[in-house]
Amino acid sequence: MSFSGLVKFLIGFVIAIALMIGAGVAAALYFVTKLTAPPDKPIFANDKPAVKAQATIAKSLPKPTPTKPAATTPTPATPSNTPSAEQAIATPTPSDTPSPKPLEPGAYKGRVTWSKGLSLRGGPNLESDRIGGVAYNQNIVVLAESDDKRWLKIRVEDGDTEGWVKAGNIERVESQ
Secondary structure, three states: OOHHHHHHHHHHHHHHHHHHHHHHHHHHHHHHHHHHOOOOOOOOOOOOHHHHHHHHHHHHOOOOOOOOOOOOOOOOOOOOOOOOHHHHHHOOOOOOOOOOOOOOOOOEEEEEOOOOOEEEEOOOOOOOOEEEEEOOOOEEEEEEEOOOOOEEEEEEOOOOOEEEEEOOOEEEOOOO
16 A cells, blocks of 8 residues: 555545534534423413413514624614513403402402412312413402402402402502
8 A cells, every 4th residue: 555545544534533523513512402492382172262372372472582792893782572472471461441440348459479470260279270360569459258268359450350369479558
């Protein structure tokens, strides 16, 4: 074997190893990227229509893409007109004609103090269907208390939605 044949063999061997390493790194990066992205929330057949609508809204919104600002000239952040999926789901929509109802005898105004908001249920127990939710710091009207004092019947102040929430997660608000 001549010297030039040996050099050709070594160069070919080095190129083949470099290609294999490059392909391995590319495949590893691809799988790491796919495995670190959170999956979409599944929709089940027994979900309530409101849950299905929220999932549809979340899927229809564009996914945020990370961008790098230019190193030489920083650009000011501009607010986006498209709400994020969390904002679209968590933001309560105001009703068409919000008119505050007069308080019933024994009712009082309150505010949600639980930082994650509360589940609004159809009855005063955990087995009752979830009919909605009340956001943190949202104003409500407490209508009644369950016999065991563990649940409160409330109405959302800006709407007609009524339901039961666990007691202890609401603070009384004095009327002005």
